[in-house]
Amino acid sequence: QDMGYDFKKIFKLRLASVTGEMLPSDLRQKLQHEYGIAVRQFYGTAEIGTIGYECSEQEGLHILEDAVIVEIIDPQTGRQLGPGEMGEVVVTSLNRLFPVIRFRTGDLSCYLEGACKCGKTSPRLKGILGRIGEAKKVRGLFLHPKQLKEVVSKLPEITRIQALIGRRGYRDELKLKAELGSLYYGRLDEHERIAEKLESKFKELCRLKVDEIEFVREGSINENEPMIVDERGMG
Structure with a gap:
């Protein structure tokens, strides 16, 4: 493009299968909308090979049932988790030449x-949501920055959010600090409406109930600050 060539006209690519690392949603959108390339993501590891793949619906990764057995576990206890509960991807390969039993990938899904x-x-994974170490456990469930980004992408009124995890007695408390666009900040009627949307969408995508929501002006949350702040060990 920098040399003046028309990428779409010259290469005429229509479909791309990608693997190796997580595919950012903005890169997928750029390839699809600017270049007309349908993108399908594959998931695998060097030790196992291909574990799952996207179909044309792009609603998760279909697991290759004939080749692997996939479990989602709590990385701290090893307990198997149910649908919708985020945990570590553990894979058993059924390859007779190179069998691998309960390989811990370090990926979260x-x-x-x-x-x-x-x-x-076939069973499906909800993509790769991050790596162990980036997530924080709240009331028995893992919360990952990628989930917060997904929440923001669903709410046009909000430009950025930050999760603050505290503790009162023996219970974890979860507070969200949310930046509102200039059209909404300071309008109390809008605050109430947006708070309901945020609480509902957060519970849907993260499976956690929010205890408190604080709205701040756009630009109040420093870009260099972590999206999840764990304050349980402070003070």
């Missing part, structure tokens, strides 16, 4: 419930 619209009935 969760099982999706229900069948895919494409018609396939």
Whole structure:
């Protein structure tokens, strides 16, 4: 493009299968909308090979049931988790030449419930949500920065959020600090409406109930600050 060539006209690419690392949503959108390339993501590791793949619906990763057994576990206790609960991806390879038993990938994901619209009935993972070490455990569930970014992407009124994890007695408390755009900040009627949307969307995507929401002006949260602040060990 910098040399003046028309990428779409010269290469005429229509489909790209990508793997190796997580695919940013903005890169997917750019490839699809600017270059007309449909993108399908594959998931695997060097030790196992391919574990799952996206279909045309792009609603999770279909697991290769004939090749692998995939579990989602609590990385701290090893307990198997149910659909919608985020944990570590553990894979057993059924390859007779190179069998691998319960390989811990270090990746975080969760099982999706229900069948895919494409018609396939194989189990699906909700993509790769991050790596162990980036997530914080709140009331028994893991919360990852990528989940917060997904929440923001669903709410146009909010430009950035930060989760503050505290503790009162024996219970974890979760507070969200949310930046509002200039059209909404300071309008109390809008605050109430947006708070309801934020609480609902957060519970849907993160499976956690919010204890408190604080709205701040756009630009109040420093970009260099972590998206999740764990204050339980402070003070």
